[in-house]
Amino acid sequence: MLFKIVLLVHILSSLAIAASQDLNFIYSGFRSTNLSLDGLAELTSNGLLRLTNEIMQQTGHAFYPNPVTFKNSIDGSAFSFSSTFVFAIRPEYATLGGHGMAFVIAPTRGLPGSLPSQHLGLFNESNNGNQTNHVVAVELDTRRNIEFNDLDGNHVGIDINGLDSVRYASAGYYSQLNGKLTNLTLISGQRMQVWIEYGGMEKQLNVTIAPIDVDKPSRPLLSLSRDLSPYLNSSMYIGFSSSTGSIYSSHYVLGWSFKMNGLAEALDISRLPKLPRLGPKKTSKFLTIGLPVLCLSLVFVAVSSVSYGIRRRRKFAEVLEDWELDFGPQRFKYKDLYIATKGFGDKELLGSGGFGRVYKDPQTTHVVGTLGYLAPEYARTGKATTSTDVFAFGAFLLEVASGRRPIQPAEDVILVDWVFARWLGGEILEARDPNLGTEYVAEEMELVLQLGLMCSQSEPAGRPSMRQVVQFLEGDTPLPDISLLRLPASNLPFSRFDDFALSSMGKSFSHTSVAESLLSGGR
Structure with a gap:
């Protein structure tokens, strides 16, 4: 008879286990x-379970819709169970979480009367810590609350009937390689996986957490040796709870597996829904790698080109004498010589002597000189002759005698035209320098002014030679009649300065007065 009773008890126990x-x-x-949702909890269009959102001071719950048998109806012992889930917490601020979330085993769905903020939607101020709650939870807490003796603002804890955790540790996992604890940041926004396992025979609850790309560590983060039978009712509900406070976080669950009396089935990470994009859209490798490299290459080429240009400019740089700054450069540039002699090659060498090597003369069309002293043909051809020197000397004579510069851009006056107009009017002495007052010889002044006009004829053949100029000045030869002179201007009393000549040749000329330079000590 006793044997039959024992057998019956064993059969009933086996049936209860089989049912669970x-x-x-x-x-x-x-x-x-068809989860049971309340508060802020919702299912997104792509299959995420979102427990909370941007609304502050609220709770969110999601429970498996049917009650689950947790205890053997014969002896009242708690069954073994296993659960695993993947979660992510996206805070409002990168370094400050808005309270956490929890996996919870509770006697009712929705946990009526529970509060948000530090209570995580699990308890309220009056029932926190009551033995009649029959609530077992694993919290992922992202805020430190001194009233619950929290370790820090980034910890995992096992809660029984209250928020003062019976086991807790900073979030992390033990490496399979060296066994060292690697820290995790719950509010990193990255996906993480949690394993919760209770052995009915061993009476031990283990909690393990790891990043999504790390296999389940063999050593759990938390281990609690305690029989859960006194804290669980026979029929319980399983699910998740979360809350927001004055700062919010979005708490997501991507996948969930549960099994009574066995290991929960492993989640296929590749089948889980995607989290909302965090931060700016990822850019292509070309933008992140190729473009910076290309920009650096362009900068290098630009710097090299500028450096080469500076070195080349320095190589061909001209150092001008002080007098050349006044009258303009009267030399061939080193660059022109270098090019004309093909780098001072031996084939261009004519010979050498006491003054050094002599090379073939380079030809140039670059007009240099002081504007107003240049003969018309020199401005056209760029070739200097003795006749162009006579023209320049004529301009010099007129400048000395009149006290005016050959070209006066501010007044648009050409000195040759101005003096010639005075001569045509029979009052050439009116062109004299007014600063002389009466301290001059009229005949000599008239000679100098007329000779200046004669040297400034537009036709080179009509100009005297320098030998003749000396003879005129010394009185050895009388000055011829200048009424038939062909001057470069139009015989108008005042001719306007040629804008084209100024714009096309102005960069090569100086407006400095030659007479002013040579006679800087006064007349």
Whole structure:
């Protein structure tokens, strides 16, 4: 008889275990599930379970819709169970979380009367810590609350009937390679996986956490040796709870697996829904790698080109004498010589002597000189002759005698035209320098002014030679009649300065007065 009773008890116990073993589910996303939701909890269009959002001071709950048998009806002992889930916490601020979330086993769905903020939607101020709660939870807490003796603002804890955790540790996992603890940041926004396992025979609850790309560590983060039978009712609900405070966080669950009396089925990470994009859209490798390299290359080429140009300019740089700054450069540039002699090659060498080597003369069309002293033909051809020197000397004579510069751009006056107009009017002495007053010889002044006009004829053949100029000045030869002179201007009393000549040749000329330079001590 006794044997039959023992056998009956064993059969009934086995039936109870078999009934509980029927619960085995896996959610690779929540698109087609019928979870019981309340508060802020919602299912997104792509299958995410979002427990909270941007609304502050609120709770969110999501529970498996049916009650789960947790205890043997014969002896009241708690069954073994296993659960795993993937979660992510996206805070409002990168370094400050808005309270956390928890996996919870509770006697009712929705946890009525629970508060947000530090209570995580699990308890309220009056029932926190009551033994009649029959609540077991694993919290992922992102805020430190001194009233609950929290370790820090980034910890994992096992809660029984209250928020003062019976086991807790800073979030992290033990490496399979060296066994060292690697820290995790719960509010990093990255996906992480949690494993919760209770052994009914061992009476031990283990909690393990790791990044999504790390296999389950063999050593759990938390281990609690305690029989859960006194804290659990026979029928319980399983799910998740979360809350927001004055600062919010979005708490996501991507996948969830649970099994009574066995190991929960592993989640296929590749089948889980995608989290919302965090931060700016990823850019292509060309923009992140190729473009910077290309820009650096262009900068290098630009710097090299500028450096080469500076070195080349220095190589051909001209150092001008002081007098050349006044009268303009009267030399061939080193660059022109270098090019004309093909780098001072031997084939261009004519010979050498006491003054050094002599090379073939380079030809140039670059007009240099002081504007107003240049003969018309020199401005056209760029070739200097003795006749162009006579023209320049004539301009010099007129400048000395009149006290005016050959070209006066501010007044648009050409000195040759101005003096010639005075001569045509029979009053050439009116062109004299007024600063002389009466301290001059009229005949000599008239001679100098007329000779200046004669030297400034537009036709080179009509100009005297320098030998003749000397003879005129010394009185050895009388000055011829200058009434038939062909001057470069139009015989108008005042001719306007040629804008084209100024714009096309101005960069090569100086407006400095030659007479002013030579006679700087006064007349």
